[in-house]
Amino acid sequence: MARPSTWEATFCCRALHEDENRRDLQTYRRLRLLCGPWAVRRDAAEIHSKLVQGDYVSVTEYVRTDSLEEALALLDEHGYEAKLLAGGQSLIPMMSAGFLSPGILVDVNRVPDLDHVTLADDFVRVGALVRHRTLELADADLADAFPLFPTAAPLIANIPIRNRGTLVGSVVHADPSAEWPAVTLATGGVIRLISSRGERVVPAVDFFLGPLSADIEPDEIAVAVSLPVVPARTGVAVMELTYRTGDYAVVGVVAQVSLDVAGAVDDCRIALFGVDATPLRVTEAEVAIREAGIDHLDAAAELAVAVANPASDATASAEYRRDMIRVYCRRAVRAAMEKARLPETRKRWRRTLSDAPNPNESLASGPHAPDVGTHPNPIASF
Numbered sequence: 477m478a479r480p481s482t483w484e485a486t487f488c489c490r491a492l493h494e495d496e497n498r499r500d501l502q503t504y505r506r507l508r509l510l511c512g513p514w515a516v517r518r519d520a521a522e523i524h525s526k527l528v529q530g531d532y533v534s535v536t537e538y539v540r541t542d543s544l545e546e547a548l549a550l551l552d553e554h555g556y557e558a559k560l561l562a563g564g565q566s567l568i569p570m571m572s573a574g575f576l577s578p579g580i581l582v583d584v585n586r587v588p589d590l591d592h593v594t595l596a597d598d599f600v601r602v603g604a605l606v607r608h609r610t611l612e613l614a615d616a617d618l619a620d621a622f623p624l625f626p627t628a629a630p631l632i633a634n635i636p637i638r639n640r641g642t643l644v645g646s647v648v649h650a651d652p653s654a655e656w657p658a659v660t661l662a663t664g665g666v667i668r669l670i671s672s673r674g675e676r677v678v679p680a681v682d683f684f685l686g687p688l689s690a691d692i693e694p695d696e697i698a699v700a701v702s703l704p705v706v707p708a709r710t711g712v713a714v715m716e717l718t719y720r721t722g723d724y725a726v727v728g729v730v731a732q733v734s735l736d737v738a739g740a741v742d743d744c745r746i747a748l749f750g751v752d753a754t755p756l757r758v759t760e761a762e763v764a765i766r767e768a769g770i771d772h773l774d775a776a777a778e779l780a781v782a783v784a785n786p787a788s789d790a791t792a793s794a795e796y797r798r799d800m801i802r803v804y805c806r807r808a809v810r811a812a813m814e815k816a817r818l819p820e821t822r823k824r825w826r827r828t829l830s831d832a833p834n835p836n837e838s839l840a841s842g843p844h845a846p847d848v849g850t851h852p853n854p855i856a857s858f
């Protein structure tokens with residue numbers, strides 16, 4: 477085996493375990509504890525010394541591409557051996573800790589047009605290279621259209637990580653304790669995937685399959701996540717229990733409440749995160765609030781507790797997590813409701829006119845269509 481450079485040795489290694497551990501929640505939680513910055517550095521140093529001794533690691537190939545066609549061709553050619561690199565804020569720690577060992581990294585950071593946020597046809601479309609920080613600093617129009625951007629983004633890690641990490645990467649990564657998967661699920665977002673076989677649009681409700689497991693094939697690229705623009709009189713909240721600022725949530729709740737002109741609840745959307753193998757939409761609790769109003773918040777919170785299946789781990793017992801779902805669910809819905817009553821939420825999102833072709837064309841016929849192969853040349857429509 478050729479001796480790798482320091483960079484390759486540190487960041488690009490085929491390491492100790494194979495990724496069949498991915499579906500095991502306990503293993504993943506352990507991995508996350510390992511993945512604090514110091515642990516990553518320590519681990520990288522250990523792997524580096526083993527590489528230098530010619531031990532059991534081999535080097536991952538790294539390709540930086542500036543076209544979607546090339547990226548798709550590489551994924552096609554290498555299948556499960558390839559991993560797409562977006563912000564690298566989950567992938568690189570997993571590689572450093574030895575839990576992932578792709579044969580080839582396909583870096584798409586120079587692919588044009590993936591870093592746009594587009595408002596059109598009552599959807600906000602977030603491209604694959606839009607960073608957490610961009611959404612945190614959303615301008616007034618964007619925040620008005622989708623207030624969960626500036627609400628959820630500041631809760632993710634810290635600014636350097638938010639400068640690199642992407643919403644789409646987070647959704648694809650499917651961490652059950654992450655904010656964006658829960659936001660996408662709560663609001664009825666859809667994930668747009670392309671491959672050389674065609675394009676698919678998958679609703680969030682079908683996308684999350686388990687911890688770090690989502691409905692995406694190895695040859696597919698998620699080019700965007702589309703999220704429905706909120707109606708007037710909508711308030712949102714993300715409430716989470718963390719032990720340190722920026723940590724992953726021990727228990728988290730996303731709530732979005734819309735009121736009608738008379739001030740009654742017109743729509744209520746709630747998703748939990750950190751309490752099960754995937755983010756969870758708690759529709760029974762939503763219906764209870766829609767039908768009986770905020771006065772029945774306690775009963776709705778009990779319905780949310782009943783749906784979740786939390787695990788005990790180093791951060792909290794399952795019982796404590798259940799208690800906290802109750803508490804944070806009540807807090808999140810109440811906070812969203814209060815915001816929905818504020819005068820500024822009465823305005824409606826103003827449609828942004830654009831000469832560009834409709835980027836959500838595939839959504840026009842509903843989130844379940846079209847399926848694989850419906851578009852012969854997906855890049856042309858991108």
Ligand SMILES: Cc1cc2nc3c(=O)[nH]c(=O)nc-3n(C[C@H](O)[C@H](O)[C@H](O)COP(=O)(O)OP(=O)(O)OC[C@H]3O[C@@H](n4cnc5c(N)ncnc54)[C@H](O)[C@@H]3O)c2cc1C
Nearest residue numbers: 560562563564565566567633641642645646654655698723
């Ligand atoms: C110390 C630390 C703390 C963190 N804390 C939080 C937190 O509190 N909350 C939180 O939500 N996140 C947290 N994160 C994760 C961070 O939000 C990541 O940015 C995010 O999970 C992944 O986005 P990324 O762009 O970095 O993806 P990458 O790391 O580049 O990729 C992640 C995975 O998704 C795949 N992928 C990425 N983009 C695409 C695409 N467009 N198409 C197909 N596959 C794709 C990659 O192949 C890889 O398997 C933390 C990360 C670190 C290092």
